[in-house]
Amino acid sequence: MSNEQQTQTRIYKPSEEMVKNAAVSGMEAYLALCKEAEDDYEGFWARNARELIEWKKPFTQVLDESNAPFFKWFADGQLNVSYNCLDRNVNNGLGDKVAIIFEADNGEVTRVTYKDLLARVSRFANALRGMGVKKGDRVVIYLPMSIEGVVAMQACARIGATHSIVFGGFSAQALRDRINDAGAVALITSDGQHRGGKALPLKPIADEALSLGGCESIRNVIVVKRTGAQTAMEAGRDQWFHDVCANQSDTCEPEWVDAEHPLFLLYTSGSTGKPKGVQHSTGGYLLHAIMSMKYTFDIKPDDVFWCTADIGWVTGHTFITYGPLACGTTEIVFEGVPTYPDAGRFWKMIQDHKVTVFYTAPTAIRSLIKAADNNPDVHPKKYDLSSLRILGSVGEPINPAAWEWYHENVGGGRCPIVDTFWQTETGAHMITPMPGATPLVPGSCTLPFPGIQCAVVDETGTEVPNGQGGILVVKRPWPSMIRTIWGDPERFKKSYYPDDFKGKLYLAGDGAIRDKDTGYFTITGRIDDVLNVSGHRMGTMEIESALVAHEKVAEAAVVGRPDDLTGEAIVAFVVLKGARPSGEEAKAIIKELQNWVGHEIGPIAKPKDIRFGENLPKTRSGKIMRRLLRQLAKGEEITQDTSTLENPAILDQLGQPLS
Numbered sequence: 309m310s311n312e313q314q315t316q317t318r319i320y321k322p323s324e325e326m327v328k329n330a331a332v333s334g335m336e337a338y339l340a341l342c343k344e345a346e347d348d349y350e351g352f353w354a355r356n357a358r359e360l361i362e363w364k365k366p367f368t369q370v371l372d373e374s375n376a377p378f379f380k381w382f383a384d385g386q387l388n389v390s391y392n393c394l395d396r397n398v399n400n401g402l403g404d405k406v407a408i409i410f411e412a413d414n415g416e417v418t419r420v421t422y423k424d425l426l427a428r429v430s431r432f433a434n435a436l437r438g439m440g441v442k443k444g445d446r447v448v449i450y451l452p453m454s455i456e457g458v459v460a461m462q463a464c465a466r467i468g469a470t471h472s473i474v475f476g477g478f479s480a481q482a483l484r485d486r487i488n489d490a491g492a493v494a495l496i497t498s499d500g501q502h503r504g505g506k507a508l509p510l511k512p513i514a515d516e517a518l519s520l521g522g523c524e525s526i527r528n529v530i531v532v533k534r535t536g537a538q539t540a541m542e543a544g545r546d547q548w549f550h551d552v553c554a555n556q557s558d559t560c561e562p563e564w565v566d567a568e569h570p571l572f573l574l575y576t577s578g579s580t581g582k583p584k585g586v587q588h589s590t591g592g593y594l595l596h597a598i599m600s601m602k603y604t605f606d607i608k609p610d611d612v613f614w615c616t617a618d619i620g621w622v623t624g625h626t627f628i629t630y631g632p633l634a635c636g637t638t639e640i641v642f643e644g645v646p647t648y649p650d651a652g653r654f655w656k657m658i659q660d661h662k663v664t665v666f667y668t669a670p671t672a673i674r675s676l677i678k679a680a681d682n683n684p685d686v687h688p689k690k691y692d693l694s695s696l697r698i699l700g701s702v703g704e705p706i707n708p709a710a711w712e713w714y715h716e717n718v719g720g721g722r723c724p725i726v727d728t729f730w731q732t733e734t735g736a737h738m739i740t741p742m743p744g745a746t747p748l749v750p751g752s753c754t755l756p757f758p759g760i761q762c763a764v765v766d767e768t769g770t771e772v773p774n775g776q777g778g779i780l781v782v783k784r785p786w787p788s789m790i791r792t793i794w795g796d797p798e799r800f801k802k803s804y805y806p807d808d809f810k811g812k813l814y815l816a817g818d819g820a821i822r823d824k825d826t827g828y829f830t831i832t833g834r835i836d837d838v839l840n841v842s843g844h845r846m847g848t849m850e851i852e853s854a855l856v857a858h859e860k861v862a863e864a865a866v867v868g869r870p871d872d873l874t875g876e877a878i879v880a881f882v883v884l885k886g887a888r889p890s891g892e893e894a895k896a897i898i899k900e901l902q903n904w905v906g907h908e909i910g911p912i913a914k915p916k917d918i919r920f921g922e923n924l925p926k927t928r929s930g931k932i933m934r935r936l937l938r939q940l941a942k943g944e945e946i947t948q949d950t951s952t953l954e955n956p957a958i959l960d961q962l963g964q965p966l967s
């Protein structure tokens with residue numbers, strides 16, 4: 309960013325009222341928290357852990373670095389997350405407060421109080437125990453957005469079972485791989501899901517996954533009845549959720565676990581083909597989930613909080629199932645999609661439920677801008693959004709134009725936007741504004757969360773001066789960080805604590821640049837082979853593996869291309885086993901391959917653009933030149949010297965999009 313650009317960028321200061329009432333009140337308060345952590349790092353986190361969590365057995369140890377980078381936090385403390393989210397609130401007089409406002413795809417609303425939620429969770433936890441599910445067992449959850457989804461997660465936490473959610477949009481193959489890797493004993497799914505006015509099947513996909521082989525560890529399948537579709541149930545294995553919960557007691561003694569006990573696994577894409585099972589802890593994770601609610605969202609007793617993410621992603625874990633409930637918050641859980649019955653759905657729901665804190669992704673904002681441009685009836689200005697006080701953004705960089713629109717049209721120019729940078733691996737917020745403290749600059753996630761120490765470094769791990777781009781790292785371990793990759797500690801070390809940095813710095817996998825004057829961070833995108841499509845993380849190698857598994861494909865290379873709507877779009881370069889196709893034949897194969905990838909991984913992984921060549925651009929040693937493919941995907945002319953290529957002529961062929 310040049311100096312000139314910087315002075316043109318508007319800076320948005322928090323209003324006096326926001327500063328006065330916020331948990332982090334003004335820049336001085338933010339800096340004081342940072343200083344507290346700098347002066348006594350362990351003391352800072354320990355103080356918060358004592359204040360914000362109810363421990364069964366208080367911890368005496370804080371950070372244990374003896375087996376770095378396998379760090380431990382609060383290791384001799386014991387607690388239960390579900391107790392902290394439910395019993396604690398009921399015991400504190402919030403039993404009749406609404407915990408969840410569930411709005412179905414068709415608009416039907418169900419309210420669940422804290423007391424009721426505790427009873428539902430207890431009944432299902434008892435049912436799981438009755439099936440022999442015990443502490444440390446893995447349970448895979450493949451459910452749509454639902455009250456039962458939250459109940460299932462909390463029930464696992466209650467009995468110390470480690471859950472692993474698989475997003476309902478993933479394929480049978482993807483589900484199988486995750487069940488297999490986790491060695492899960494139970495699968496919780498539903499007959500189907502309602503989205504955008506349609507009923508879609510889910511149990512048949514689960515059945516297909518289980519029939520693929522490798523899921524022999526599954527003893528029980530529990531099925532939530534949602535759509536009422538005709539559903540095959542395998543005797544001795546499958547049971548209805550409502551049947552297993554019937555006649556169960558409304559109370560269930562929580563399983564007290566050590567702070568390091570794995571609360572959940574969540575599979576995410578990395579640079580290599582196989583998704584990795586990110587393992588999170590109990591105590592440290594809960595702590596930062598609560599701190600993010602408190603500091604970043606300034607959550608107050610009267611707030612109505614709405615995070616639009618799916619429970620299948622980490623955002624849904626931290627900001628639907630755990631953070632809000634641990635704070636005794638009333639939150640929205642939404643089954644549907646932002647464009648049904650029309651693209652005013654989000655705004656109507658904010659108006660109807662008087663949402664005060666709203667958290668969504670830039671992709672959603674960009675698509676709703678487009679919809680509002682085309683149809684004034686679904687413009688946010690048509691709705692009463694005066695209840696809003698804080699807006700959030702997550703998942704990908706938010707472009708300044710979308711930021712400004714969100715600020716003006718949704719927030720009425722009054723609401724600070726917290727652009728929160730974090731990852732599946734970080735558990736909660738890492739770099740984000742504090743709404744009552746940080747002056748905002750559109751497009752920048754601003755400054756690290758209090759206690760988090762981020763830096764921008766070069767390949768040797770040396771910090772670069774502000775204004776110079778580099779690699780984003782975290783300098784010290786923090787409570788909610790990934791503990792390991794399930795079953796693959798070596799991969800954990802290599803991916804996050806590489807030798808290049810002497811194993812001392814956490815590598816986020818993103819590039820970043822800090823502003824010369826303010827030190828504000830701007831994320832410049834992934835530096836590995838990971839794409840971000842509509843805020844969903846996809847490994848290029850995962851898609852390549854899916855493509856080459858097709859009988860017609862000999863070779864494939866996948867790259868990203870900037871896209872106005874989805875942030876990045878997937879472009880695949882494919883060499884077929886037969887002749888290079890053209891015309892109608894090529895179009896048909898493109899369709900076939902797109903559907904194939906959709907079936908192998910899930911619809912979100914379908915390449916937007918597929919190009920065929922007789923070969924891929926390779927060096928003489930056979931390495932695919934992805935840099936050139938990225939340029940071709942963008943439609944850029946290749947101007948640099950390509951004489952080191954074995955087959956420079958191939959670039960012309962691959963440069964031609966089909967339609």
Ligand code: WT7
Pocket residue numbers: 576622623701702703704705706727728729730731732733753816817818831833834840843844845
């Ligand atoms: C990757 C993590 C935890 C959030 C949901 C996605 C990108 C995330 C931002 C942001 C710029 C962002 C990064 C990161 N990302 N938030 N505010 N600004 N980029 O979690 O699937 O683990 O993806 O999303 O590239 O590494 P995820």
